[in-house]
Amino acid sequence: MADAFNFELVSPARLLVSEKVTEVVIPATMGEMTVMANHAPTMTTIKPGVVSVKLASGQVTKYVVFGGFADILPTGCTLLAESAVPANELTRDTLQQRIEAAQLEINNAQSDEHKTKLEQFLAELTHLNGVLVAA
């Protein structure tokens, strides 16, 4: 059995998880990555997506995060999410609201660079929407 390490998922509003886990899959900006114990120290930004946490007991829980970054050390992993919710609490409506908010922001965006970033964000949200609805 794989070694356990400390995983923490925090959003500005609250601490969602702080537990011993064996495996965490995070949606990093450069592609999904699986973190296990004794991972090389890495710092990465994350994009909106699903974080899948495998607890030491073998149970798997899923969380939906909307951007943020992760701080990975050999002894633990901290995920600072801009906002995060357990996957089973997320409803299509809240996602839809976020998509609309992002859309609105694109329309108001001034600089092209900002706009591209937002469009990317929106694409990820939409993708997320598709995935969750299918599930």
Next chain:
Amino acid sequence: MPSLKDLKSRIASVKATQKITKAMKMVAAAKLRRAQEAAEAARPYAERMNKVLASLSAASAGSAEAPLLLAGTGREQVHLLVVATGERGLAGGFNSSIIRLARDHALKLLSEGKTVKILTVGRKGNDILRRAFRENIVDYVTFREVKQLSFANADDVARRVLDLFNKGEFDVATLFYARFQSVISQVATAQQIIPAKFEASEKAAADSAALYEYEPSEEEILEELLPRNVAMQIFRALLENNASFYGAQMSAMDNATRNAGDMINKLTLSYNRQRQAQITKELIEIISGAEAL
């Protein structure tokens, strides 16, 4: 000497006031608990953010390409004061202590020949500062309609601050709010948010900075984190402020309730005394009337 009727109506009015202050105290106590919980819930995030940023900034401090949010513009000419106050009054010295601190700071900067710009958060601070620094106020945010402060509210404020910064409108930003110490003590605090300052243990920073792998790159992460850090600092300040506000309101209303109680006692005493005096007076009149017969 007020008449009996006057005294009676005054007692009634003080009693009504006491009822209101008592109710406000209880409401404040309930809201305080929730505000305190929210402030505590935000703490882990802020702490970790601070830790990560401290190690990142230590690593990039020397380089010339350090982001402006971290290194500053190199000047200290234009100051932005972000003053966060409450939406309402009736909270003792809560609003005035924050405003006094901000005003002293602003006057000191002005006397040094610096330019001062003010962004007010909260209606009370805006009303009062507008009197003294009408031309200096550049923006005003109110959360009057907001029931539960969320990160999005803080993000809104942060975005305005960052917009101004990116346009080169100011060099240094300082945040004013009341730090929550306990129900009876809230300390008005000034905190510099741009350029960012971190109280990091030097050793821990040096340890971790060297071996990290960064994805995508160190600069990009810093660039994304620093604005978020500004938002987080503001969020934290707003939450602390909120808890402080209810703490101050609770103790102010507690005082008011007690004062009203004292006042009622005093008024009742003089009411009874006067009633007795009147009875005595009437008795004397009857007796002396009877004797004259």
